[in-house]
Amino acid sequence: MPDLHSKPPSAPLAQSEAYAAAALGIAVFIACVIGTLSRPVEFLASFWPANALMLGLLLRRPSLGYHRGTWLWGGGAFVSSSLLMGDGMAAAFLLSLANLAGVLAGWVFLKRLDRDTVMLRGTLSALYLLCGCIVSSLGEALLGGMATPYLFGGSMVKAIVMWFTGALICNMLMLPVVLSAPSFEAIRRARPGSWLGYRGLLHLLPLAALVTSEVAAVLLGGPGSLVFGVPALIWCALRYSLFSTALLCLAVGITKLYTASLGLIIYTPDHMLDAVSLRLGITLLSLGPLAVASFQAVRNELLDKLNYAARHDALTGVLGRNTFLEQCAHWLQRLASERRPAAVLMIDLDNFKSVNDTYGHAAGDELLRGFTRLVQQQLGPADLLGRMGGEEFAVLLPNVSHAEAREVAERLCEATRRELFTFSDDLQLHITASIGMVHQNAPPGHERIEQWLKEADYALYEAKGTGRNRVVTRAFAAA
């Protein structure tokens, strides 16, 4: 059993763990019912997603595995669904024990790996996943296989082999889906892309290729038909998300199991070796696309991070100079075409050098971060904030009148003056900022953002020269 002696969680945490354990139990119960309903049409068609679902949920939320309630809920779900579906007491108990043993074995093996690898965000994730599925399936097969002759008669070795391959294919097809499924938060934040037009059609091509290959596999049959879909699946892995690829692998695997059970391809369920071979074939077939998809996911994540780092200031997280200029240029063009007003502010902290000199560079950094947060709180969602270098920031306020822009600038100045910046070592200090502002009611659109900044810089220079801690506005002197 898992190590249940970890530090006890706090009360609200323990309650949320208890709810999560209950939710897991309900999900496993539903998966058990679905699994039982998929039982033989033919033996080969059976698909048991519950164990992989439970294992995946434990891996997604690592603390759950250390919660006693999780195993009670999971075990309860296995036993109750088994009884509900008409199994006897002994069968329900022994089969549930086998299921739990498989989940536990897979969990003990996979939880030791680093999180990225387990969550299919590592270059070797697919191989480790296969190893974890093998361990889990062995744990399940050894107990289940030993119980089978007692419950249903027949050879123990045959039962272990059939159980192992059945568990392996279910784990290998289901686990990636559970591990890569987007969280509720990610779904809420997702911006759906358009499926219309030429780009939408292009996006559908890998899926169309996959469907075509699978139809061809059913129509032509034969042993080679097992791999007809591989190129299309790899294409899907290159074009779609990891989750979509995992779903497609699951769909292809289930289709192949189902068509085999209907006898449309030559495997027959009466022959154990054919069934074992088919299951192993489908298991390994999904390995390639999953490896490609997780490699792609790692690459895309790295590219996103690189892209973010290139566009944002490392210290404060606001836009870097170049990106700010780029986005401002775009905005100003748009505002000019719509004959709408805009303002640019240049903000500079006063006597910032003395902060560095007196309290050290780290305190200066902390102050810059705190100041940035303060400015962000004062700005609206459409306003752009960028760090131009050192302790100098720029803001674009689109679609504001002169009075409104002046009000924002004054508010920033006031908020900075009032704020007591607090640092970790109980150091607190006040600071002020000077702001230069330039505004245009109807920007003509031909002037460059650099001109706006130059004008705002002149105003800032004047603010510094006339005592700091103030806003100076300046009329735009068109070139």
Ligand SMILES: Nc1nc2c(ncn2[C@@H]2O[C@H](COP(=O)(O)OP(=O)(O)OP(=O)(O)O)[C@@H](O)[C@H]2O)c(=O)[nH]1
């Ligand atoms: N801690 C920290 N200091 C920085 C950073 N970038 C620039 N600086 C410092 O910011 C200071 C800017 O000094 P000055 O240009 O003299 O400006 P100031 O002291 O604010 O004086 P005024 O602008 O005239 O009010 C310099 O000491 C720089 O080393 C940074 O990222 N972190």
